[in-house]
Amino acid sequence: MNILGISAYNHDAAAALVQEGQVIAAAQEERFKREKGYAGFPSRAARFCLDYAGLKTSDLDAIVFYDKPGRRLDRLVKTHLGTAPSGFWRFVGSAPGWLGERAGFRLRLRNQLFALDRGGLPKPINLLFAEHHLSHAASAFYPSPFEESAILTMDGAGEWPSVSLCRAQGESMEVLSEQHYPNSAGLFYSAFSRFLGFDINGGEYKLMALSAYGNENSTVYKKFREQISNSIIHVQDDGSFALQLEFFNRIHDPMLFSDDRWEQLFTLKRRRPEEPLLRRHANLALAVQRVLEGIVLRSARHLKKLSSSRNLCFSGGVALNSMVNGRLEREGIFDRVWIPPAPGDSGGAIGAALAAYHLHFGRPRVLPPPGEHRPGSCLGPEYTAEDIRRLSTSHGAVFEELSTAEIIERSAEALSHGKILAWFHGRLEFGPRALGNRNILADPRDPNVQRKINLKVKFRESFRPLSPLIGEEDAEALFGNGETSPYMSFSRKLRERYRRPLPWNYATLTIKEKLHTRRSDFPAITLVDMSARVQTVNPLGSPRLYSLLQAFREKSGCPLLASTSFNIRSKPLVNTPEEAFQTFMNSELDVLVMENFYFEKSRQPEWELTPLYNL
C-alpha cells in the first residue's frame, strides 16, 4: 500500500511517501526551491518521493492532505466576526485569495497532483484529509518506540485547535481535550519573537537562544515575567491558558501584537531586526521562555493524569523548542519522552500519511525490534560519486578521491588542527535540523570557533549556538543523561566537572561579554547557561559519523564535535553537491568532504564570490 502525505499552502511545504507503514521517502520543498519555509505546493518534493519508489500518482492508494481546509476557512471567517470592523481592509484585500483557494481547494490540489505525472490523463485520486493536530500526533507516535503513549501537540494553530491532548495504543488514537485558537502558545511565542526583531516561523529559535543570556535573578526579568503573567496570558493549573486579546492583532498578520500597548506595558521599544541586542531584550526573551515552559509542564502533568501513561510523544511547532523539551525531560513527569525529527508542519506530511495508513485503512502498527535502526530523519535525496565528479570537473575544483577509512582519517586530522569542515554524506535530512549528513563541524574546544562559524561561514548573529555531536556511550559522562537524543531535540546541562569558574559579576555582563567569557572546556557548544542541544550518535544508525567522532577523539582526546547545519543565513540546508560546493567557496569553510571526495579551500583555483542569494 502506497500513501503520499502532503503538507502545503501554509509554511514548510513537504511531501512524504509511506509504503506498507514505513516512511521510505520525505522531503521539504524549500530544499529544492531554495526558499526557506516555502509555503506553496511541494511538487518537486512529491516528485522526488514518487521517483524514489519508482511510482506514478496512479500507483498511489491515497493522497492525504495534512489538515482540513474547510475548517481553516471557518476559523478565518469567525476571526473576522470576532474583530469587525477593524479587519475591514484586510478582509477586502485578502478574502478573494483565500476564498478562491479554499473554495476550489480540491480542484487545485488535484490539478497539481496530476501535473506530477507530467500531464498524464486525470484518474480518480483517493484524496483524504487528516486533522492538523492528528497529523502532528501521528508523526510523533507511529514512528516512536512506544506501544502506548500520551501525546501532546502544541503549535500556532491548526484548524481550530492550538493544543491537543491525546492518547494512543497500538494503531488507535483518541483525542481527549483541546485548546482552541486564538489561545495559542505558538502565537504567543511568535508575537514576542517579532517584538524582539526576529521573524515569525523561523526567528523563534533566535528568541530561544537569546533567552539563555537573560538573568533569572534580575529585577528586570522578574518584572517582565509578572507583566506577561498579569497582562498578556493567564495560565491555569492544567496548562490551559487565555491570551488577553486586547494585546494582540489577530487580523493584522504578521504583526500579531499591538505595538503601542506592548511598548507601553514593557516600557521597551520594539526592536528592529538590525538593532543591537541589549540585556533587557535577553531578559524579556527569558521571561517568555519560562512562561512557555510553564505551559508545557502543566499541560504535561494534566495529560499524565488524563492518560495514565508513562510515555509521552510531543509534537507541533512548540516541540522544536529544545529548552522546553529539556525541561520536560528533566522534570521526569513521564518516564520516557519522544520527539520526532520534524515536529513542525513539514512533519505533518509524514503524520497525515501514517494516520491514514493505520486509522483510515486499519492496517496494524508493527514496532521495530529493539536495536533495529530505521532511517530516522535521513529520508531525502542522495547523490552519487559520479554527480560529485561531474560537478568538480565543471568548476575546475581540486579534490582527492579517497577510501572511506582515509576520508575519515583526513577529516579527523583537519578537525584536530582547528579547521572548519563541511560534511556532506548520504540522504538529505527531513526536518529543520542537520543530523549528520549535511553539517558544518569543528573542534568544540576552540573558543573562537562559534564566532567564526556564525559570522564568517553562516553570516548570522554571533550568539547563535552550535550543538555537540557525541557518541551515545559518552552522553552520560558529559551531560549527566544517558538517554539517546538522535534528533537534537533536548537541551541538557554540561556536567560541573567540565565547567570553568565564572567571573563574580557574570550575571550582570552584557550579551557580548557573556558570549566572550570562557565557560567550559567546550566553549563552542556551551550556551551561557551551561546547556547544550545534544545530538547523540549511534554506531549502527550513523556509522560514518560515529567513526569520524572516534577518529577525532583518538587524535585530540576530545569526545565531542561542534556541529551546525550546512547552510548560510536565511537559506535552507544544502541539498545538492553544487549547492554544497557554492556554499564552501563563498564562505570561510576550510574543508569540504562530500562522500569520499576531499576538497581543501587553500588548493582551489581563483573563485569569484557569488552573491549569497544565489546559493
Added chain:
Amino acid sequence: MRWKKRYTHLIAVTILALLISMLALHWLKPKLFIAAAAIVLLSILSSWFSQQLGGPLIRLAEGVLALGIRVILALFYLFILMPWSVVYRLGQAARDRLNKKQHSHYVQRRHQYQAADFKRSS
C-alpha cells in the same frame, strides 16, 4: 502554452466583436458590422494583432472583475458580516461570562479517530 494564450486572445477579441455587432444592430450602422468582422478576421490571420488587442482587453476584464469582487466583498462586510458580528460577539460575551468561573480553557473532546474522519475536508 502559446496555443492556449492565442486561444484566450481570440476569445477576448471575439467577445469584443460581438459587442460591436450588438451596437451595430442597435444603432443600425452597417459600418460597425464590417469593423467587427475585420477585427475577427485580422485576429485569426495575425497572432500579433490578436495579442495587441486581446491582451489589454483581458487585463481590463481582470481589473474590472477584481474591483467588482472587492466592491461586493466590501458590501458583504458592511451589511452582512458586521451585523452578524454583533450577534456573534454578544453570544461570545455571554459564553465568556459563564466561562470566567471555569478553571480550565480546555475543551473536552473524547474522540476516537476512525476511517470516516479522513473523508471530508471540513
